[in-house]
Amino acid sequence: MTSTVEAVARLGTWAAGLRWSDVPDTVRDRLGLVLLDSLGVTVVGARQAEQRALVAAWRPGPGPAPLVGAGATTTVEAAAWLNANAMARLELDEGHKYAKGHPAAHALPAVLALAADLGASGPETMSALLAAYEVAARFGRATTLRTGAHPHGSWGVAGAAAGCARLLGLPGEGVAAAIDAGAGLPVAGHFASALDGNPVRDAWLGAANVSGLAAARMAAAGVARNTGTPSLSLGDVLGRFEPAPLTDGLGTRWDVQLGYFKRHASCSFTHPAADAALLMRADGLTLDAIEGVLVETHSLAGGLGRTSWDSRLAALFSTPFVVAAALVHGTVDPAVSADDQRDDPRVRALAAKVVLRVAPDLDARLPDERAARVTVRTLGGPPKVIEVPNPVGDAAYHPMTEGDVLALLGRLLDPDAVRAVHEVAAGLAGTTDVGPDLRRLAEI
Template sequence: MHQPLEIEMSQAPESRDVDPEITKTLAEYSTGISFDDLSAEAVEASKHCLLDWIGVTIAGLEEPLTQMLIEQAEADGGQKQASIVGDGRRVSTSQAALINGSASHALDYDDVQTRLQGHPTVPVAPVVLALGEKDGASGKDVITAFAAGVDAECRIGAYIGMSHYLKGWHSTATIGTFGAAVGASRMLGLDSEKCALAMGIAGTQAAGLKSMFGTMCKPLHAGKAAQNGLFAANMAARGFTSRPDVLERHQGFAHTQTEATDIPAGLLGLHERFEVRDALFKYHAACYMTHSTIEAIHNIQRKANLVPDNIDKVEVTVVTGAVDVCGIPTPSSGLEGKFSLRYCAAIAINGDDTARLDTYSDEMVKEPHLVDLLNKVTVAEKDSLERMAAEVTIHTKDGVVHYEHYDAGIPAADLDAQWDKLVNKFRACVDPVLGNEKTEKIIDKVKHLDKVDDISELAALWA
């Protein structure tokens, strides 16, 4: 008789095949860069991301999901180590990462990055700022850790490729967990070996389904990515074990989460370019994949001054796969409206302010004149379009056809102009909550963040 096969279940197969030591490479790079290694544009772009993040977090403070998380944190208790942004109450760093990360994504008004295929700042900023506040870290420390975390997650996103996202995984949640772990590792002063282990602990927690878009679970993804990444780094610091090759290992993250990897894309320009520079910012309070449609319609409106009553039909074409992200045909809530190309086209045609948060209210999506416009919009997909682009064709009742192509996936060339736009957005988000004086002080503090000796100076302003 054959003897039963004995398998040592604690030993997973070794790394295989195509991508040797990419986890180690990224861990060494992330823990090795210093503030002085960052380009001036990377430092400036980091400030842009952090200012925008603080603004959208404060704007999301009163959202029901944020308040539920705060209530749960108060019920759980814990050490008062870091503040809830815009509120001032102090909770543990873990709770702060969860609450602030979720609040910052609650309105879906935060930045995006195409190589991540998601939102780069929301998993990383809550972690580095909470740890910075707790430990009295400098602005330079926070900027460096933030840039390192964003770099890691965006490079992993490029390495993993689009099939991960297209399959139904929310990259902000899954890959963002690695960014949070790397950012936390930098703040905690972990070496590259411990950072790689933290990435392993992060990878085995990474989760988040796109089927949850339009519900409270989508912003929760960002908060859990931040919280889980922080937990991973804290555990690695304590000696918790994991695999140091989680990205490339057989049955590791890439093996289970993507159809094909692209290591040259993941390591593109390592030590030469910084992913944070390519962050894209939202000036419409909806899913970023609706922005090209909105901008195309705005361009047509500027040229033709269309009257909504004269619209016969509207044809929107987006890249294949976009409908799975923002294709809710008839939204029943304001949150669903943010993920509806048809609704976003309707409000753009109607001339509603697409930057205003209340444009995406439960009441607005049911307005009869908007529903009438929405029903005139059809959405199609095309393989050849750029990732973030859209084509819009508007037919009027008098037989005129208007066409516009727009690509919102191109990073801003003028950082000074981008800062000015973000300052205006920040004021709109924060003035109603904290008042003008604190708003202007936060803007100034972030602008000069690399001169700040203790990040608690910034945290004191958002209380």
């Protein structure tokens, strides 16, 4: 317990002392790219009918924080909750294989909403975003959830708390108290909810952002304490917690540089198989000749083998659907999982031929590789085999540049929207008050 208290204290001191002027240029650039991607996919999510209905049902009151892409501003907490939902709506949000989840989606909506309210400067906002990401990713590394638990809404709350506390100008002990309180507010979500297509999975991210805000406000009021809560909540209750990863390489290893961007609107565990399927399609694979498809993967992805789905989210967590969609349509953009495309008879028929298995040799490569090996049996020909070590977009395998992210957003948004998101993301660090620029995002 003492080691957890000490690690959180050190992490809080580091986050409180973080200055944008001291951050290496490569790290600044990567955070800017994460911000660009995150804002862009939030706009895409905000334009979905399900998200518009959610906003309408929420009836958000007036306030200073933008509902990104939704045409309104609202209170800090409402913006944090709804923007986090929009960001995760289509499974396009940035992730991190070592954290085993999504640091940005757990924390960036809360920090940006609070920054808009406070009228924070660009450098202060970027420092808070970076602190939030790094703390969340380190908590993801430190936490091993119980089998069946979904990572949304658990370890990432600490990141939201750290970023918001940093933005509120709290000293090291205050940031540490916020982190500890945030770690005591996790969601205990089951992975089956995602497989079943239950959107409560998106709400877990909204809860994480709002809980991070609450933890930071508790610390600002002096009613939060650093007592080693992560070892109890994330450890004893939800799994196992090791404090050492919280401070390993602190200030020298930047986790924001090790994440991945998603070019497919689906669970990241399906991406290597989708990439392999697209390579086969480009090589002239004839769909009518396919007799069967074997997808071998690692154990983290072993539960995504369902060949039926009754909603968009369920389809996005089905490797057979994603592989079939990639082969039929040549893309796994959001359009292929929309109501008018999801039940395409060609996709249904091909998905029924896909079998998912865990391969020990691929499992042994975790966490550095999240590999997939796809074997397609065809009529009258030898099997076709393609193995992919990591999805395209991983920092260690075909990383995406700013041009790649802009091209991705260009497929999903109109040019004016892409231009506006790019201008806000690129210019935020240089502003004296981020509020006006962030509120511009509401009108995209």
